[in-house]
Amino acid sequence: MLNADNIKEYLSEIEEALQNDFQRKTLDTFAVAYRTGRANAFSGMDIPGLVKDIARSKDDSLAEMDELYQQFKEKAQALGVHVHLAADAKQANEIIAGIAREHQCRNVVKSKSMTAEEIHLNVALEKEGMKIVETDLGEWIIQLRKEPPSHMVLPAIHLSRYQVADLFEKVTSKKQDSDIFKLVKVARRELRREYVQADMGISGANFAVAETGSLGLVTNEGNARLVTTLPRVHVALVGLEKLTPKLKDALLLLKALPRNATGQQITSYVTWLTGPSECKSSADGKKVMHIVFLDNGRRKLSSDKNFSQILRCIRCGACANVCPVYRLVGGHKYGYVYIGAIGLVTTYFFHGRDKARLLVQNCINCGACKEVCAAGIDLPGLIKDIHARILDEEGHPPRSKLLAMVLKNRRLFHMLLRNMRFAQLPFADAKARYVRHLPSIFMKGQDFRKLPVLASTAFRDKWKSVKPNVSRPKLKVGLFSGCAVDFIYPEQMEAAVKVISKGKSIAQDHPEKQTCCGLPALMMGEKDAARETARQNIEAFASSGSDYIVTLCASCAAHLKYGYPKLLEGEKGLEQKLKAFTDKVMDFSSFVRDVMRISPMLFRKTVQKVGYHSPCHLCRGLEVREAPRANINLVHEYVPTAEEEVCCGFGGSYSLNFPPVSRTLLAGKMANLRAGGISAVGTDCPGCVMQIRGGMARAGIDIEVKHVAELMAEQLK
Amino acid sequence: MQEEMVNTFTAKAEAVSAVVRKVSNMQQALEYAVKICDEKEACRLLLAGCELAVSNSAAELCQFSSGEKFIAAPGLDRDALTGLQALAKERDIKVVSSGLRKYASGLDMGLAVADLGLAETGTLVLECSSEDLRLSTMLCEINILVLPVSRMRTGTDEAEEELAAMMKNGSAYLSFITGASRTADIERVLALGVHGPLELHILLWEDD
Ligand code: SF4
Ligand code: SF4
Numbered sequence: 001m002l003n004a005d006n007i008k009e010y011l012s013e014i015e016e017a018l019q020n021d022f023q024r025k026t027l028d029t030f031a032v033a034y035r036t037g038r039a040n041a042f043s044g045m046d047i048p049g050l051v052k053d054i055a056r057s058k059d060d061s062l063a064e065m066d067e068l069y070q071q072f073k074e075k076a077q078a079l080g081v082h083v084h085l086a087a088d089a090k091q092a093n094e095i096i097a098g099i100a101r102e103h104q105c106r107n108v109v110k111s112k113s114m115t116a117e118e119i120h121l122n123v124a125l126e127k128e129g130m131k132i133v134e135t136d137l138g139e140w141i142i143q144l145r146k147e148p149p150s151h152m153v154l155p156a157i158h159l160s161r162y163q164v165a166d167l168f169e170k171v172t173s174k175k176q177d178s179d180i181f182k183l184v185k186v187a188r189r190e191l192r193r194e195y196v197q198a199d200m201g202i203s204g205a206n207f208a209v210a211e212t213g214s215l216g217l218v219t220n221e222g223n224a225r226l227v228t229t230l231p232r233v234h235v236a237l238v239g240l241e242k243l244t245p246k247l248k249d250a251l252l253l254l255k256a257l258p259r260n261a262t263g264q265q266i267t268s269y270v271t272w273l274t275g276p277s278e279c280k281s282s283a284d285g286k287k288v289m290h291i292v293f294l295d296n297g298r299r300k301l302s303s304d305k306n307f308s309q310i311l312r313c314i315r316c317g318a319c320a321n322v323c324p325v326y327r328l329v330g331g332h333k334y335g336y337v338y339i340g341a342i343g344l345v346t347t348y349f350f351h352g353r354d355k356a357r358l359l360v361q362n363c364i365n366c367g368a369c370k371e372v373c374a375a376g377i378d379l380p381g382l383i384k385d386i387h388a389r390i391l392d393e394e395g396h397p398p399r400s401k402l403l404a405m406v407l408k409n410r411r412l413f414h415m416l417l418r419n420m421r422f423a424q425l426p427f428a429d430a431k432a433r434y435v436r437h438l439p440s441i442f443m444k445g446q447d448f449r450k451l452p453v454l455a456s457t458a459f460r461d462k463w464k465s466v467k468p469n470v471s472r473p474k475l476k477v478g479l480f481s482g483c484a485v486d487f488i489y490p491e492q493m494e495a496a497v498k499v500i501s502k503g504k505s506i507a508q509d510h511p512e513k514q515t516c517c518g519l520p521a522l523m524m525g526e527k528d529a530a531r532e533t534a535r536q537n538i539e540a541f542a543s544s545g546s547d548y549i550v551t552l553c554a555s556c557a558a559h560l561k562y563g564y565p566k567l568l569e570g571e572k573g574l575e576q577k578l579k580a581f582t583d584k585v586m587d588f589s590s591f592v593r594d595v596m597r598i599s600p601m602l603f604r605k606t607v608q609k610v611g612y613h614s615p616c617h618l619c620r621g622l623e624v625r626e627a628p629r630a631n632i633n634l635v636h637e638y639v640p641t642a643e644e645e646v647c648c649g650f651g652g653s654y655s656l657n658f659p660p661v662s663r664t665l666l667a668g669k670m671a672n673l674r675a676g677g678i679s680a681v682g683t684d685c686p687g688c689v690m691q692i693r694g695g696m697a698r699a700g701i702d703i704e705v706k707h708v709a710e711l712m713a714e715q716l717k
Numbered sequence: 718m719q720e721e722m723v724n725t726f727t728a729k730a731e732a733v734s735a736v737v738r739k740v741s742n743m744q745q746a747l748e749y750a751v752k753i754c755d756e757k758e759a760c761r762l763l764l765a766g767c768e769l770a771v772s773n774s775a776a777e778l779c780q781f782s783s784g785e786k787f788i789a790a791p792g793l794d795r796d797a798l799t800g801l802q803a804l805a806k807e808r809d810i811k812v813v814s815s816g817l818r819k820y821a822s823g824l825d826m827g828l829a830v831a832d833l834g835l836a837e838t839g840t841l842v843l844e845c846s847s848e849d850l851r852l853s854t855m856l857c858e859i860n861i862l863v864l865p866v867s868r869m870r871t872g873t874d875e876a877e878e879e880l881a882a883m884m885k886n887g888s889a890y891l892s893f894i895t896g897a898s899r900t901a902d903i904e905r906v907l908a909l910g911v912h913g914p915l916e917l918h919i920l921l922w923e924d925d
Contacts (some may be wrong), residue, residue: 030905079889137911138902144728156902164903172772184900184908189771191912196821222855222898222913228890229851230818247881251873262901265729266838269913270893272880277889278848280818 001361007657010333010358014465015660017329027327030157032643034321038372039261050256055376057249059314061241062302066212067242069293072113072517075213079275085240089119092294096121096202096235097128099290103233105130105200107190111217111224112136113204114152114315115239115294117337118350121202134537135223137187144171150331153261153317153340158330158615187612191223201227205238206257206314207250208291215291216250218257220267232282235290236273241296241311253314256374261316273372297349306385310349312375313342319369319379324647325362328664335359341379342368348386353393360387362658364651364665365523367620381566388525396526403521410515410536414460417487421454431438434697445659449666449694452488459490461685463510466494473507477591478536478546478584482556483516484686492552492686495713496588500550502716503596513540517556519563520652527567534564538574538581549584550591552709554685555652555657558621561585587618588709589627589684603715610636610711611678611703613669613692614645617675624684628708632682635715641676643668650691666695673703680704722836722869733896734909736851736918743797746863746920747828751804753859753918754788780874786810789817790856791849792829798839801828818850827857827914831894833879835866837843837872838895842880846889854894860914862894865924 004010086092117179137158149155155549188336258264320340335343346355518533649665693705833842845851870876898913
């Protein structure tokens with residue numbers, strides 16, 4: 001659970017988390033093992049098709065939440081269940097405490113429920129003088145340690161066997177062995193006693209099936225079966241979003257949940273409760289059964305056009321499993337109650353702006369969570385949206401306001417960039433083109449990699465002199481350079497122009513009025529500025545009449561193609577232009593390989609071993625995976641290295657705001673590249689070049705870092 | 718078709734460390750159960766942590782233990798139960814078929830007949846609205862479930878209507894059981910038997 005109140009405190013908590021070697025190692029191993037486990041569990045299945053079906057099925061259910069609730073209630077009541085609807089956390093806690101009072105329950109055994117964590121149920125019941133024992137092993141451990149979960153599925157993943165053994169020593173007053181199997185058995189015995197004594201069992205539910213009034217519970221340990229069997233009273237706390245019309249819908253979700261969560265095809269137990277079952281410790285031989293549905297903002301959210309998709313979440317935890325930031329800092333620093341990408345989003349709605357403000361800034365926008373989400377939720381997009389919303393509610397900080405103002409005015413922006421070079425000069429190492437030293441206010445925590453100086457001439461100012469003359473063009477390419485290529489690495493675009501000019505009858509154009517793609521503004525929550533630059537770019541290219549819009553920057557490309565339609569949705573008179581624009585956007589590597597079908601005969605292939613770093617927005621944003629690797633292999637020997645698709649830690653302004661995370665991600669990236677025995681690495685994004693090249697230079701490692709366009713141009717015959 | 722289903726089922730169940738055997742009649746199933754129970758370690762709670770450093774009050778649960786072995790079989794029909802009792806008696810094993818709450822400290826074995834099998838995941842479906850039947854599959858250390866092969870389905874898609882019908886027709890507690898009880902909550906190391914059975918044995922009864 002995040003304690004920090006401001007970014008400075010948050011950063012120091014992050015630094016501390018980064019020092020936690022055990023957690024780092026565990027999460028590293030987990031991240032790697034998870035990938036294989038998941039792939040095996042889904043093997044032979046159509047994952048995108050399944051995700052689509054789940055999204056549709058959940059959306060349909062969400063649209064009729066109230067009706068499903070009514071239907072469920074009628075069915076369940078007819079079976080003898082007491083059904084409640086709690087408007088918020090407080091009310092839910094009161095209802096459950098009331099049930100306990102009515103039936104004179106004092107000892108509660110509980111199976112895992114994130115929804116109960118959401119409303120801090122244990123705290124509320126303890127205030128009533130009740131004893132609550134978590135029975136899921138991980139939950140029990142963290143309950144004994146008085147900690148919140150650090151992962152939705154593996155709540156105690158941050159702890160070692162030694163910490164658990166120490167804890168059990170306190171609980172049992174006996175010396176404990178640190179053997180995991182023995183510890184598990186000790187827990188088994190200790191918890192059996194609790195089940196026997198308990199008079200109330202509390203569970204959550206993964207599904208609530210309206211047609212039969214049934215609850216579905218998915219567990220591995222089997223504790224939920226004991227919790228719902230031994231005590232005479234059973235209370236299930238269920239979020240309204242768990243309602244599905246039919247068993248069929250629940251079974252569909254069940255196909256994805258265990259596979260995406262832990263790489264299991266199914267969990268050991270799936271339990272379906274339809275009304276009170278036999279219970280011999282109850283006076284009339286039947287279980288007293290209450291179901292408390294929780295609203296807590298869900299009903300309102302379910303009709304929000306953009307944010308309702310949050311409620312599709314099936315709580316598989318996968319978005320944390322793949323998140324590079326989670327992997328470094330762990331769940332206690334990457335969520336409030338709900339952890340990982342979905343936690344960043346739900347915290348705002350379930351726990352308020354104060355708890356969410358810092359969290360939503362700590363997303364590097366790598367897209368890994370979105371790619372893995374079982375319910376097809378656009379997590380990074382929503383995180384940005386909430387960030388923007390918080391800024392709108394609280395006022396934009398001066399720095400981001402200034403950026404927005406400048407970005408909206410292209411001439412001013414470009415003039416400032418040109419002038420910035422002069423401001424940088426006194427600090428620059430002119431030959432190597434790195435900033436030698438900057439006044440410390442700019443450089444705090446940034447010295448883990450060298451930063452480049454701006455180029456002496458921007459690409460836009462060179463264009464006239466490098467533009468190839470093509471007499472009777474058959475194809476016209478519009479070049480979109482993006483700020484980093486235009487002002488820092490114009491040589492990358494020059495290389496691209498050279499390569500493209502080898503194609504027959506291809507004319508190239510670099511429309512003068514193009515400007516920043518707008519992603520940095522969006523990342524800072526400046527939606528208006530992002531919209532304005534989008535409009536300017538669409539205009540700039542509309543008049544150029546190109547067949548393709550080719551970019552060297554993966555982030556620009558993904559934003560132009562998929563970000564613009566979202567930003568400008570419903571803007572009158574723009575639909576056609578917008579579509580014409582986005583349809584044409586393509587990354588450099590795909591263009592030369594798939595459109596130009598560039599011939600290997602054009603290049604001198606060497607035996608040099610060259611690796612590849614896969615930019616987040618290329619592999620996941622545009623789903624381009626093969627083209628850049630094939631292009632490298634045209635000119636050198638491409639050598640695969642470990643975790644090519646894991647973020648390098650750049651993330652635009654992210655690396656300026658969260659230097660410790662950026663630094664550590666970069667260190668991991670460089671270690672993997674070094675281990676590959678390569679002499680150079682190619683990538684398809686100027687941001688990644690800046691980050692990795694700067695890191696290599698700072699560490700004095702002799703691995704060249706280049707854009708794939710440069711690698712290709714250098715080997716042209 | 719059916720053979721393929723049985724093969725898939727077996728492979729999937731074994732992948733989650735279930736033991737799968739074929740039997741040609743109920744008598745063989747009973748003999749298998751009694752044999753396994755007989756070969757099991759004498760203290761019925763040994764596997765479950767009796768010898769370990771549990772707290773004094775948790776150790777007290779052991780007072781129920783008298784060193785005898787118990788098979789819980791509350792769901793068996795009269796013939797099968799009589800057959801089981803006869804076999805068990807020869808080996809000094811007690812058979813219990815009701816009042817299972819008393820055995821919260823643990824049972825050596827639970828024996829029941831499953832209602833459906835789902836091949837694609839190696840899953841058994843057990844209708845256990847009866848409290849004793851439910852407890853027999855949870856409190857035991859070794860869970861033995863007999864699955865008549867005629868009740869095997871390819872997966873939830875095929876079984877969905879049958880399952881929904883069970884729920885509509887008074888099945889208050891329906892369990893999917895796949896492998897033994899498991900956890901990976903400490904250092905992600907897989908450990909079996911955290912709350913429920915430590916072993917699951919599936920006896921495929923070729924009933925047609
Ligand atoms: S986009 Fe990347 S950094 Fe952001 S939450 Fe998702 S996985 Fe984590
Ligand atoms: S947001 Fe998606 S990936 Fe994350 S827990 Fe929910 S369903 Fe799983």
